[in-house]
Amino acid sequence: MELDPLLLSRIQFAFVVSFHAIFPVFTIGLASYLALLHGLFYTTRNPAWDRLAALWTKVFAVVFGMGVVSGIVMSFQFGTNWSNYSQATANFIGPLLSYEVITAFFLEAAFLGVLLFGRGKVPQGVHLFAAIMVALGTFISTFWILAANSWMHTPAGFEVVDGVFHITSWAQAIFNPSFPYRLTHMAVASFITGGFVVAGVSAWYLLINRDLQANRKALSMCLWLLLVLTPTQALVGDFHGLNTLEHQPTKLAAMEGNWETMEGAPLLLFALPDRERQENRFELGIPYAASLILTHELEGEVPGIAEAPREEQPPVWIVFWAFRVMVGLGFLMIGVALTGLFLRRGGKVYQSRKFLQTLRLMSITPFIAVLSGWVVTESGRAPWLVYGIMSHAEGVTPSLTGGMALFTLLGYIAVYGVVFYAGTYYLTRVIRYGMQEQEEEKLVDDFETPKRPWSASHTPLDDNLTPEEG
């Protein structure tokens, strides 16, 4: 079989981006949560907030470290596998990625150290300020990355001269048509991710009776947050969908599984899209519902995939099903948040083991939802790198061979496999030994380690917690 460098590069980029995306989507929400905890401790002086802040700062340190490592690799991917794309779009993408890097470093240089190591060493107000600045920094980073990504979907503010993009208006290019929707959708997703992870871990601590006072507070906060945010996200997603309808109708048609442009289109719950036959082999849907949602009219017109020539159609099957996974999980999250509200009466929310177990399991769902959302929007852009202007095939590195792309793909999978295994293993240990004050004091004394991000958590890596002569 001939190895296709284009396909392998796409798989490689999808792998690296997906792997990387897991970490920031969590740290962005978590950073704000940390700032909130520090703020609550500062104003109320209740040590429970401080205990929570201590645990989640450690978690933040580990996840942030993994995000940075995977992000560095990602930034080089543009040059190694998509050199024509880099060359053509560098006038815009280059400064934006650089600004992201600059923000991240500025934040790390100035405030991350204070947040991670300042506990008890700097005045509380300064610690709080550092926490707020770190949270702010994660948002500024998100701003630049999503501006760059949105521009690839809805390019604006440029002219093409000799195959190179030149920016005519930075404001138009950065605040391109889909950017506000994408940024909001992503920011809310980050908060929901943080919310479900904190809720899940707090639920687990409640199940094993550890620091009930602090973890009940944490769980309660998260459930209120999720009660507000999960329906909000549905609304934001709907607006984003309308924006996609306007600017990327083919992608939207693929999300709906709608092949021919029609009025009064049904909302398909289940379908088997078939690109060969340019139709669905089986459909199950709610009549008129898609038209109603998208145009707010029963007989509104919904575009069809077949409007685009076959070679410009995205992989319908992937887009269609990834979209359903995302939306399905979204509704599940709303359901869990509502159940939490219902259980609050009589404080059952802290007692119901079934609900606490559910929350534990739910902590993985936002990650799956975010990744499938990412698949919807990125696969839906295919075959375009810059929508309607530059295709994947035009952007790929010309000198790249299938063998090289395969070699590095396997290499990155191996490298990230090790990092992910070590990181997750370590993270579960931080959580497993977290929230027990005396234990931690002991561990701190045991480990005289240099000042490194992960040193913010003093949990040892070895399974064996009893000393062994080495």
Added chain:
Amino acid sequence: MEMFDLSVVWALIIGFGIMMYVLMDGFDLGLGILFPFAPDEDARDVMMNSVAPIWDGNETWLVLGGAGLLGAFPLVYSVFLPALYIGVFLMLAGLVFRGVAFELRFKSRRNRRNRRLWNRAFSWGSAIAAFAQGAVVGTYIQGFETQNGVYTGGAFDWLTPFTVLTGIGIMIGYALLGTTWLILKSEGYIQAWAYKLTMPLMVAVLVIFAIISIWTPMVNPEIWQRWFGNIRLIWILPALTLLCMFVLFWSVRKRREMLPFLATLGIFLFTYLGLVVSRWPIIVPPDYTIWDAASAPGSQLFLLVGVLFVLPFVLGYTFWSYWVFRGKVRVGEGYH
């Protein structure tokens, strides 16, 4: 707008960034290369502790340089990275393993097998990253096969006897930075070990630099032209390099602690400057100058604002962390 040349400004910024990177990450990569040969596990603790608080600040310069290149000289990005495809991958993989080893070696205090594993990740990661960086330098001297600004060569064009030599040269050079850094930061038998290693490493560096200096003008006629053409001033730089080597030799014999490291930094600095003036203003050899490789002036300016704002903070932070962690590292003692 024509007050100053943005491309020259950017070339200076990126040149400065790369130099900072080589000087600073050089000695901590060097420690990784020396790691397997250390006298004992305590010495390894001291070696790692001496750089643990600062190494990722050092790598900041690599990322800053990489991102800056994409923003200011995209042609470099789109020719170098495809041409060095496999090398770039190896370097990144090496740096990732090394970074994880820094974090997790200290967490594996009690389990010997785990510790050995992270030791190996640290030394192999450092050695591979250093070799890849040396090969990049060699490839830069060698030049790239391009057509209309697109790399047209093969996956392994960069791998020649010449680049293997520069790769090994950088590894030995970094190891020398490592031993002199260790002289500064350690004491007792560990320092004695570092002193003992410095001389043979210096001789090896001298030999390899000499071979590279003879070989370079032979691989590259333009450099030949420049070296033996009109600009005799260039010869000041190798002279200064040799002077630094002499200072290193003298200060090691006199058992000075600070001077050997400074002298080694000098060797790297003047070699680097020598390379730059041999090539200036070519940035993608053999054909493209910094002006050919530049992005649009508007884009360069847009980015310049941010970089000039942040650079003082990064420099200040760098200085501050070196200041905080100054002094000797002792066995069984970490920083807090």
